[in-house]
Amino acid sequence: MVSQKTKVINPSGMHARPASELAKLASKCESDITIKVGEKNINPKSILNIMSAAIRCGTDIVVECSGETEKEDLAKIIEAIESGLGE
Amino acid sequence: MRDCLKGLMEVNMKTIHVERTASKGIAIGKAYLVDKTDLNISYDTIREQDITKEISRFEAAVANSVRELEALAVKDKIFDTHLEMIKDITLYDSVVSKIKENRQNAEASLEAAIAELIEIFEGIEDEYMRERTADIRDINERLLCNLQGVKHNPFENMNEEAILVAKDLSPSDTASFNTDYVLGFITQEGGITSHVSILAKGLGIPALVGVKDILNQIEPGDTIIMDAENGKILINPDNNTLSLYEKERIHQLKRSEQLSQLKELPAITKDGRKVSLCANVGSIQDIKKAIECGMDGVGLFRSEFLYMDNTHFPTEEEQYLVYKEAAQLSGPELTIRTLDIGGDKALSYYEFEKEENPFLGWRAIRISLDLKDMFKTQLTAILRASAYGKVRIMFPMIISMEELRMAKELLEECKKELDNKSISYDKEIKVGIMIETPASVLLVEDFAKEVDFFSIGTNDLTQYLLAVDRGNNKISKLYNSFHPAVLRSIRHVIRAGHKNNITVGMCGEFASDIRAAKLLLGLGLDEFSMSYREIPEMKNMIRNNSYEEAQAVAEKVCEKITIREVYEVLGFS
Numbered sequence: 001m002v003s004q005k006t007k008v009i010n011p012s013g014m015h016a017r018p019a020s021e022l023a024k025l026a027s028k029c030e031s032d033i034t035i036k037v038g039e040k041n042i043n044p045k046s047i048l049n050i051m052s053a054a055i056r057c058g059t060d061i062v063v064e065c066s067g068e069t070e071k072e073d074l075a076k077i078i079e080a081i082e083s084g085l086g087e
Numbered sequence: 088m089r090d091c092l093k094g095l096m097e098v099n100m101k102t103i104h105v106e107r108t109a110s111k112g113i114a115i116g117k118a119y120l121v122d123k124t125d126l127n128i129s130y131d132t133i134r135e136q137d138i139t140k141e142i143s144r145f146e147a148a149v150a151n152s153v154r155e156l157e158a159l160a161v162k163d164k165i166f167d168t169h170l171e172m173i174k175d176i177t178l179y180d181s182v183v184s185k186i187k188e189n190r191q192n193a194e195a196s197l198e199a200a201i202a203e204l205i206e207i208f209e210g211i212e213d214e215y216m217r218e219r220t221a222d223i224r225d226i227n228e229r230l231l232c233n234l235q236g237v238k239h240n241p242f243e244n245m246n247e248e249a250i251l252v253a254k255d256l257s258p259s260d261t262a263s264f265n266t267d268y269v270l271g272f273i274t275q276e277g278g279i280t281s282h283v284s285i286l287a288k289g290l291g292i293p294a295l296v297g298v299k300d301i302l303n304q305i306e307p308g309d310t311i312i313m314d315a316e317n318g319k320i321l322i323n324p325d326n327n328t329l330s331l332y333e334k335e336r337i338h339q340l341k342r343s344e345q346l347s348q349l350k351e352l353p354a355i356t357k358d359g360r361k362v363s364l365c366a367n368v369g370s371i372q373d374i375k376k377a378i379e380c381g382m383d384g385v386g387l388f389r390s391e392f393l394y395m396d397n398t399h400f401p402t403e404e405e406q407y408l409v410y411k412e413a414a415q416l417s418g419p420e421l422t423i424r425t426l427d428i429g430g431d432k433a434l435s436y437y438e439f440e441k442e443e444n445p446f447l448g449w450r451a452i453r454i455s456l457d458l459k460d461m462f463k464t465q466l467t468a469i470l471r472a473s474a475y476g477k478v479r480i481m482f483p484m485i486i487s488m489e490e491l492r493m494a495k496e497l498l499e500e501c502k503k504e505l506d507n508k509s510i511s512y513d514k515e516i517k518v519g520i521m522i523e524t525p526a527s528v529l530l531v532e533d534f535a536k537e538v539d540f541f542s543i544g545t546n547d548l549t550q551y552l553l554a555v556d557r558g559n560n561k562i563s564k565l566y567n568s569f570h571p572a573v574l575r576s577i578r579h580v581i582r583a584g585h586k587n588n589i590t591v592g593m594c595g596e597f598a599s600d601i602r603a604a605k606l607l608l609g610l611g612l613d614e615f616s617m618s619y620r621e622i623p624e625m626k627n628m629i630r631n632n633s634y635e636e637a638q639a640v641a642e643k644v645c646e647k648i649t650i651r652e653v654y655e656v657l658g659f660s
Contacts, residue, residue, distance in 0.1 A: 016168040047171040054213045
């Protein structure tokens with residue numbers, strides 16, 4: 001398993017649009033992915049799961065990937081989150 | 088012009104005659120047929136061997152929904168989000184486990200899964216996220232429709248101007264499309280006071296309702312002329328007819344331009360009797376348009392829209408901001424009617440029990456007096472707004488003194504609470520009631536001593552006095568405000584009001600009926616409140632009449648005992 005810390009930079013937090021982008025990207029990844037927000041574990045392949053966590057701008061999160069393509073997947077996810085998920 | 092039109096009704100063109108017009112005007116355009124089917128969900132326990140079948144039904148519905156959404160997402164990004172939601176693994180797992188564990192079919196399991204999700208979202212502190220429940224409800228609808236093989240949003244393909252042809256349209260239907268595209272409405276069901284009619288009048292576009300069998304007569308894309316001046320629908324007209332109607336349409340536009348020159352002039356008769364011509368409004372936008380038409384104030388502010396176009400009961404602040412803006416715009420009068428739902432108007436976020444007779448059921452003031460906190464929220468918001476204009480409060484559907492007194496008592500409580508917080512409001516705020524039930528007509532003398540004004544709601548009053556359901560086609564002919572019982576009730580209410588020095592207005596359809604204008608003027612009605620579009624025509628009418636003559640006519644009319652005789656005196660058949 002690999003993991004990396006990052007920050008949500010979207011001004012309105014992880015709302016519908018970025019959540020939708022993240023879910024789309026995560027669903028394409030082979031690895032099992034978990035995003036840790038405080039105590040909560042989120043499955044980023046589920047947009048409903050992401051949205052119901054109501055992650056605000058500036059929140060610290062940890063992305064964990066495990067599986068054969070974990071390194072590539074983690075890099076992709078981190079890059080997408082840090083570039084604002086299309087916003 | 089009219090005679091020329093008659094000569095041209097020929098060959099391929101189909102003509103349908105409609106008896107009653109809900110909203111006047113002429114529209115020419117392509118037909119858009121609204122295909123709407125009711126959903127029917129079974130909650131029965133399914134057999135074990137059907138579990139796999141239900142799961143594949145759900146999967147098929149998801150696949151179909153995905154296809155629909157992919158096409159929609161090209162135009163509007165919001166559907167991208169819906170697309171992700173519908174493919175969502177959390178939702179899928181939840182539905183599948185419910186099919187297996189609760190032994191219910193895909194529809195019932197989906198509903199249960201969605202209900203859980205909505206509960207989670209409603210618990211989120213972030214208001215934006217809470218509002219996403221609307222999206223979740225929407226994907227639920229789409230999936231259910233696909234499970235049942237019916238069309239989800241029948242307005243989805245409406246992306247150019249068209250005449251809408253439908254069985255009937257509910258408030259939530261009309262909220263789901265862009266009214267800019269609608270040139271006119273034709274519905275198979277519904278009466279002239281139904282939701283569509285009121286909406287059409289507000290938009291200033293023609294509507295013909297209760298047109299029997301219309302869905303079988305029109306094909307999608309047919310060219311239609313709807314002549315809601317003469318109650319006619321022409322399907323696939325020839326070029327001559329088309330150009331004649333095009334001319335007539337332009338002629339009408341010119342006429343309304345002429346009338347608009349009366350804008351700055353008062354509604355005063357030749358012998359000096361001045362009346363108020365006010366507007367019935369359902370939005371801030373309406374008020375702005377009514378000002379353009381030269382209104383004397385707002386005689387009916389339908390506060391329902393704040394509740395209906397919403398995902399939750401509107402907060403005090405939300406309401407206050409709208410009422411305040413309305414008060415500042417409305418000038419000499421803003422009469423806010425407190426929440427009038429139930430009957431045919433429901434809320435998406437509040438479950439109303441099914442009622443055998445909704446129009447005789449839990450509606451309007453009855454709901455407000457039961458849901459006291461919600462009512463006080465509204466009253467407080469209205470009071471706060473009263474610091475910014477001439478606001479009046481009006482209670483709908485009153486049948487008893489107890490109701491009026493209870494409502495006023497709650498209003499007093501709200502005033503005290505504001506006093507304690509030193510928040511300012513109009514201490515002299517006027518309170519009135521709608522007279523729209525037979526009980527309120529009979530008790531009107533007593534009510535007159537406890538309120539500051541009356542407003543006669545002729546739509547409901549006619550329906551309740553005559554015991555005629557205004558939406559029922561079979562008996563719609565019986566619904567007639569020229570019925571002597573209705574006319575005498577109106578006279579009785581106006582007299583009782585004037586005896587007690589309070590003003591009497593009218594905010595039902597009847598107030599904008601040009602044929603009734605002279606009669607109502609003669610009866611002494613102080614305020615006529617109507618859709619803003621009708622104001623110029625009414626002003627023209629008032630300014631060309633004399634009060635003395637109108638009084639004589641009114642007296643004569645009220646002696647008559649049949650509708651036909653009433654028509655004769657008023658000079659129409």
